[in-house]
Amino acid sequence: MNIAVIIAGGSGKRTGQDVPKQFLTVNDKPIIIYTLENFERNELIDEIIVVCIDGWEHILDAYAKQFGIKKLKYIVPSGDSAQESIFNGVKAAREHYADDTCVIIHDGIRPLVDESVLNDVIEKCYEYGNGVTSLPYNEQIFVIKDEKSTDKYIPRETLRRVSTPQAYKLKKLYDCYVKAKKTGVGFGPSSYVNTMMADLGETLYFAKGSDKNIKLTTKDDLQIFFGYIEAGEKNWLK
Numbered sequence: 001m002n003i004a005v006i007i008a009g010g011s012g013k014r015t016g017q018d019v020p021k022q023f024l025t026v027n028d029k030p031i032i033i034y035t036l037e038n039f040e041r042n043e044l045i046d047e048i049i050v051v052c053i054d055g056w057e058h059i060l061d062a063y064a065k066q067f068g069i070k071k072l073k074y075i076v077p078s079g080d081s082a083q084e085s086i087f088n089g090v091k092a093a094r095e096h097y098a099d100d101t102c103v104i105i106h107d108g109i110r111p112l113v114d115e116s117v118l119n120d121v122i123e124k125c126y127e128y129g130n131g132v133t134s135l136p137y138n139e140q141i142f143v144i145k146d147e148k149s150t151d152k153y154i155p156r157e158t159l160r161r162v163s164t165p166q167a168y169k170l171k172k173l174y175d176c177y178v179k180a181k182k183t184g185v186g187f188g189p190s191s192y193v194n195t196m197m198a199d200l201g202e203t204l205y206f207a208k209g210s211d212k213n214i215k216l217t218t219k220d221d222l223q224i225f226f227g228y229i230e231a232g233e234k235n236w237l238k
Helices: 031-040 057-066 082-096 115-128 170-183 193-199 219-231
Strands: 002-008 047-052 072-077 102-107 130-136 141-143 152-154 160-169
Touching: 002 031, 002 082, 031 047, 031 057, 031 102, 031 115, 047 057, 047 082, 057 072, 072 082, 082 102, 082 170, 082 193, 102 115, 102 170, 115 130, 115 160, 160 170, 160 193, 170 193
Parallel strands: 002 047, 002 102, 047 072
Antiparallel strands: 102 160, 130 160, 141 152
16 A cells, blocks of 8 residues: 655745745645645555644645545644654554555645656655655755865765655654654754664665656745746647
8 A cells, every 4th residue: 555645734934925835826726735636646646644734734624625635534733843744644654554555755845746756756665665756966066165165075976866755664664763753863953754764774765856846945936836837738848
């Protein structure tokens, strides 16, 4: 069984809007619904859990009914951080699904994840035990020497950008979160599932990524997303 855990617990302060960014509407549709629709129509996804910001659970449920998100089975509360929110979702999955369930973690504010990326991350999970969306890093990365200069770079061929979706087997995922919570490893301000796994000594396996799979963090990101929606799938490139 393949279960999606969608993280929609952020307040969206960096976008400067009056509502959480996952509930902003683009062409009369909330961003979270764009995200959920990708999982709803993917044949490999069986059910969905959403980790939702406090106070918006009933609104999310209403939107899901309005836009026909039938795979949404559970809405659980968010935590004080992204990592705590993910753990809440993992605990909910642990209550309802078998140990060998494939759990796909995804940011609710990445509404442009496509079918091939989802399929590949699931395939890698079944092959290796996990799969993380990744892309080569195409820019040059320099290490800060002081506030205004640098004299060292990291060869970009040694780097990969990792984002969501990420897929893990449920028992392993849950056990790692319990271990991390007990030891204080992997729950820093910028921690996520993948960084926690690496901190715990786990090997991660790369899956397919897409540059279109942007995270909507700033106003500029929202404008880019709007551009994608307006442009649609126009086949003007070979």
